[in-house]
Amino acid sequence: MQVTTLSFQNIHTHGSLFTDLLRARHRTFIEQAQWDLPQADGMEFDQYDTPASRWVAVHEYGRILAGVRLTPTTHRCGIYSYMIRDAQKGLLDTIPTNLLNEEAPVAAHIWESSRVFVCDDVPAKIRMRVQMQLIAEMVRAGREVGATSVLGLIPATSPRLARRVGLDCVAAGPVLDIGGSASVCVNISMATKMH
Structure with a gap:
């Protein structure tokens, strides 16, 4: 098993890994979750997949x-900034719009994690290992770009998993039904030591 952070x-040094990641996102979010998202050639993407982002695969x-996208909260592209902030602003x-308890932050040391997924066909016997690899690399990649915290919109059950592996994960908003699943915004500290 390998873990790669793409930018x-x-x-260009990782062959088809980026397009494979976008195809896995298509399967996860469009085919299985039935979300209405932009797509082309069997790949899911949106306005936040820009040169400012990083993708962990x-x-x-x-x-x-599995995969996750990291985006700086300071980034802007046209009218868009990052997904959680844009949702709060009604874009x-x-x-x-009520996904956060406070105004969405804009700071160089805070990044957003989005499009977090583990493929549904990952066998149960390695699923936890895959999740651990994904979380560990997200933390490493976040720290590498200077993030001290990550703001994410995740399944409502995920904070328990994060705490089990040693991440300091605190709810930053209410549990909401988003796309048919219970989700919550969380702040994740990058300073936490993982098990």
Whole structure:
């Protein structure tokens, strides 16, 4: 099992890994979750997949097992900044505006995690290992870009998993029904030591 953090600086050195990640996101979010998201050629993408972002991929033998996107909260592209802030500002129809208890932050040391997934066909016996690899690399990649915390919109059950592996994960908003699943915004400290 390998874990790779992709950026526009290194994407060319990893063959089809980036497009494979976007295809896995298509399967997860469009085919299985039935979310109405932008797509082309069997790949899911949106306005937040820009050169400012990073993508973590857990993969094995050319197959994507899990992934997450990291985006700086300081980034802007046209009218968009990052998904949670744009939802709060009412720019996104599919995410409620009341997803955070406070105003969405804009700071160089805070990044957003989004499009977090583990493929549904990952066997139960390695699922926890895959999740651990994904979380560990997200923390490493976040720290590498200077993040001291990550703001994410995740399944409502995920904070328990995060705490089990040693992440300091605190709810930053109410549990909401988003796309048919219970989700919550969380702040994750990058200073926490993981088990």
